[in-house]
Amino acid sequence: xxxxxxxxxxxxxxxxxxxxxxxxxxxxxxxxxxxxxxxxxxxxxxxxxxxxxxxxxxxxxxxxxxxxxxxxxxxxxxxxxxxxxxxxxxxxxxxxxxxxxxxxxxxxxxxxxxxxxxxxxxxxxxxxxxxxxxxxxxxxxxxxxxxxxxxxxxxxxxxxxxxxxxxxxxxxxxxxxxxxxxxxxxxxxxxxxxxxxxxxxxxxxxxxxxxxxxxxxxxxxxxxxxxxxxxxxxxxxxxxxxxxxxxxxxxxxxxxxxxxxxxxxxxxxxxxxxxxxxxxxxxxxxxxxxxxxxxxxxxxxxxxxxxxxxxxxxxxxxxxxxxxxxxxxxxxxxxxxxxxxxxxxxxxxxxxxxxxxxxxxxxxxxxxxxxxxxxxxxxxxxxxxxxxxxxxxxxxxxxxxxxxxxxxxxxxxxxxxxxxx
Numbered sequence: 232x233x234x235x236x237x238x239x240x241x242x243x244x245x246x247x248x249x250x251x252x253x254x255x256x257x258x259x260x261x262x263x264x265x266x267x268x269x270x271x272x273x274x275x276x277x278x279x280x281x282x283x284x285x286x287x288x289x290x291x292x293x294x295x296x297x298x299x300x301x302x303x304x305x306x307x308x309x310x311x312x313x314x315x316x317x318x319x320x321x322x323x324x325x326x327x328x329x330x331x332x333x334x335x336x337x338x339x340x341x342x343x344x345x346x347x348x349x350x351x352x353x354x355x356x357x358x359x360x361x362x363x364x365x366x367x368x369x370x371x372x373x374x375x376x377x378x379x380x381x382x383x384x385x386x387x388x389x390x391x392x393x394x395x396x397x398x399x400x401x402x403x404x405x406x407x408x409x410x411x412x413x414x415x416x417x418x419x420x421x422x423x424x425x426x427x428x429x430x431x432x433x434x435x436x437x438x439x440x441x442x443x444x445x446x447x448x449x450x451x452x453x454x455x456x457x458x459x460x461x462x463x464x465x466x467x468x469x470x471x472x473x474x475x476x477x478x479x480x481x482x483x484x485x486x487x488x489x490x491x492x493x494x495x496x497x498x499x500x501x502x503x504x505x506x507x508x509x510x511x512x513x514x515x516x517x518x519x520x521x522x523x524x525x526x527x528x529x530x531x532x533x534x535x536x537x538x539x540x541x542x543x544x545x546x547x548x549x550x551x552x553x554x555x556x557x558x559x560x561x562x563x564x565x566x567x568x569x570x571x572x573x574x575x576x577x578x579x580x581x582x583x584x585x586x587x588x589x590x591x592x593x594x595x596x597x598x599x600x601x602x603x604x605x606x607x608x609x610x611x612x613x614x615x616x617x618x619x620x621x622x623x624x625x626x627x628x629x630x631x632x633x634x635x636x637x638x639x640x641x642x643x644x645x646x647x648x649x650x651x652x
Contacts, residue, residue, distance in 0.1 A: 245528065251457060253544075255449065255538060256537060256540065256543075256545070258541075259344075259538075260546060260551075264446030267336060267344060271610075288451035288454065291454075292590065295452075296455060299455075301414070305458060311502035314599055315596050319394060319597060321601055324598040327581070329606070330575055330580075331576030336610045336617075338570050342577060343508050358570065359569065360570075362570030365516060366381065370579075371578060402416065404595055495526050504590075508577075510577070511534060581602065619631045634648045
């Protein structure tokens with residue numbers, strides 16, 4: 232998509248993202264597509280239908296992105312965030328994913344679900360949103376009058392040295408064959424998609440409800456649309472001989488633009504990207520606190536508003552809009568802790584169940600796969616711990632933890648401390 236001016240190109244991108252997010256918000260509300268719910272169904276009921284929806288979204292987004300890249304239509308190597316970076320921050324991916332998995336379980340949903348619940352009238356999720364926003368913002372932005380961030384104060388000195396510097400990008404295509412990463416990605420994604428679809432379609436129950444396959448399909452297509460919109464928008468240079476992507480235009484602003492009017496505050500958020508929600512929730516705080524400064528408006532912020540509005544519209548159409556408040560102080564405290572863990576974990580892991588679990592995995596990045604697995608593990612372990620704490624109110628946390636790990640088949644059955652009732 233080629234435009235004559237930067238403002239026209241950026242406006243088209245943001246409106247396109249808003250419409251896609253609006254549709255996604257409505258469909259996710261309608262189908263109850265929920266990644267935390269998927270883990271809950273697996274752990275508590277042995278039902279893998281919603282997990283298959285999640286995998287279907289991954290398969291659609293991954294296949295679409297890799298095909299578009301192989302056709303030369305977009306390039307996700309320089310994405311925002313940098314999923315395929317040659318610096319593998321594995322400790323951040325794993326720790327962040329684990330914390331996020333715990334947090335989303337305590338807060339009754341991931342970042343995307345928080346937005347969906349806000350649109351449906353859930354006041355609890357507004358509190359979670361505010362907590363995530365404050366933490367995510369100050370994890371990446373300095374405190375007032377300082378050059379320190381939450382990340383630099385709490386994490387950088389001990390966790391960043393654990394990162395591994397690779398000789399190539401961290402995606403499977405580059406790691407397997409650095410001389411032909413694009414072609415290799417096409418083969419790898421084809422194999423993975425075939426395996427995922429085989430696992431998905433063999434379940435007759437999955438196809439018994441259109442909500443399962445519709446939710447996964449639409450979310451996957453929304454992620455793909457985000458990649459396409461952000462990666463294909465181009466601006467024609469004044470000499471009409473050069474075409475710039477939005478981020479390239481920003482980097483050459485002084486040469487191609489006559490004034491600073493309309494220049495975004497940062498260039499990185501103009502890079503190819505798709506939907507993720509923790510960092511954008513933090514960006515939303517910066518946008519609002521700076522008086523809705525248009526220079527701060529990004530893909531992520533527009534996506535946040537779009538999902539909330541889409542969910543709200545569906546709640547009105549389906550007459551499911553309900554105001555929901557905390558049951559008691561324990562419920563309040565649990566959501567506060569969940570929001571805190573999601574704020575820290577989502578930024579550390581560079582994404583949430585959507586941002587890393589689908590968007591990141593669609594790039595075949597190793598760090599994204601690690602974060603995805605850590606999120607699932609953190610959530611599943613928390614649910615098992617909650618279950619045994621409910622059954623055995625007087626049991627020690629150690630006994631509950633060991634039993635939960637046995638339940639997840641991570642420890643031998645002989646180590647079980649508590650029996651299921």
